[in-house]
Amino acid sequence: MTLDLVVTNLNTRDAPAPVAIGIAGGRIAAIEREIVCDAPVIDAGGRLGLPGFVDTHVHLDKACLLGRCGHAHGDLKAAIATVARLKADFTEEDVLARAGRCLDRAIAHGTTRMRTHVEVDPRAGLRSFRALKRARSDYAWGIDLELCVFPQEGLTNDPGCEELLVAALEEGADVLGGCPYTDTDPIAQLDRLFELAADYDVALDLHLDFDLDASTGHLEDVCRRTEAFGRGGRVAVGHVTKLSAMTPSAFERAAARLAGAGVALTALPATDLYLMGRDRFADRPRGVTPAHELARRGVTASIATNNVQNPFTPFGDLSLMRMANLYANVAQVGPDGFDACLDLVTDGPARLMNLDDYGLRVGAAADLVVLDAADAGEAFADIAAPLWGLKRGRRSFERPRAALNPPDA
Numbered sequence: 001m002t003l004d005l006v007v008t009n010l011n012t013r014d015a016p017a018p019v020a021i022g023i024a025g026g027r028i029a030a031i032e033r034e035i036v037c038d039a040p041v042i043d044a045g046g047r048l049g050l051p052g053f054v055d056t057h058v059h060l061d062k063a064c065l066l067g068r069c070g071h072a073h074g075d076l077k078a079a080i081a082t083v084a085r086l087k088a089d090f091t092e093e094d095v096l097a098r099a100g101r102c103l104d105r106a107i108a109h110g111t112t113r114m115r116t117h118v119e120v121d122p123r124a125g126l127r128s129f130r131a132l133k134r135a136r137s138d139y140a141w142g143i144d145l146e147l148c149v150f151p152q153e154g155l156t157n158d159p160g161c162e163e164l165l166v167a168a169l170e171e172g173a174d175v176l177g178g179c180p181y182t183d184t185d186p187i188a189q190l191d192r193l194f195e196l197a198a199d200y201d202v203a204l205d206l207h208l209d210f211d212l213d214a215s216t217g218h219l220e221d222v223c224r225r226t227e228a229f230g231r232g233g234r235v236a237v238g239h240v241t242k243l244s245a246m247t248p249s250a251f252e253r254a255a256a257r258l259a260g261a262g263v264a265l266t267a268l269p270a271t272d273l274y275l276m277g278r279d280r281f282a283d284r285p286r287g288v289t290p291a292h293e294l295a296r297r298g299v300t301a302s303i304a305t306n307n308v309q310n311p312f313t314p315f316g317d318l319s320l321m322r323m324a325n326l327y328a329n330v331a332q333v334g335p336d337g338f339d340a341c342l343d344l345v346t347d348g349p350a351r352l353m354n355l356d357d358y359g360l361r362v363g364a365a366a367d368l369v370v371l372d373a374a375d376a377g378e379a380f381a382d383i384a385a386p387l388w389g390l391k392r393g394r395r396s397f398e399r400p401r402a403a404l405n406p407p408d409a
């Protein structure tokens, strides 16, 4: 076997001792205790390697808008209204430049796969979508980008929106999104989206709900349609903050329903924390759906970045290690749950996106991020820095360790 590259002395989450990974043609060709050959070698120094972080939910088209907002930051409605005004002026070059800033950071934080949501409607037209199509090919060297087109401001109440979504699907959108909570007829939107997803044979990824009233909701409507259309395993819901406000028994029923129907879930801790509970002065609810508890009950679950430096979330660095740590703090996860939290930014989202070439195993894409830690527990507690990474066997980034400079003794 001819290898292009060998990574030695690499700790993984699966193997009890360091392994060597042999790479050929951008894929993992061998994983052994030792590999002896003439290929170039990178010594991982006994550090932890992961197959890259997977971000299932990022709004690249409306990222990095802070400088141009000029308004007081408010609630969800205010954020949607502000971006609705701004996006009419988005150009392809503008979207591409802001998306590029995000993708640079995501790659440097070890993310190798991403699903981006992109607004397609009469204000944005197809400009943001076409810009992100360019980003998808411009950045293919460092990250696989999946484009999910969606109607942020409603579908049935927005004449011309559906035609644009269909045009985007015709032009190569990977996934169809939705946002029933901003539609005047949420059920009609769900019906139409499930029909379109079946017609174009694409996955569905819905912004399902974004409030704390657990007495109503559309989770059951989504599960029922997922079964009726035979789309189990290809439907995901995002936010679903109502799940954070349920009684234990209602939560158990919802988890069983999601797992049974094959509906996956993404929690977006930064935005959920920033926008909700603003009517309260004290004792603000956390409002973040306990994704690791859903995963424990058999639901495919992930946590993701969502918004970056815009009216929905005025900060963000695209680091999923940091996001997982934020989540663990909010969800009060101790060391016995660190592994489960790491799953929420690696294996869980890879399953949500049906990435069949993901993982540190023979035959998978040679995607790798090496963290400045020996094992998963240390990496998670330390919010370990990514040191370098590979995308399809090629070095995609490196971040030298900080060097301290004490005075001479």
Ligand SMILES: [Zn+2]
Residues within 6 Å of the ligand: 057, 059, 117, 207, 238, 306
């Ligand atoms: Zn979102």
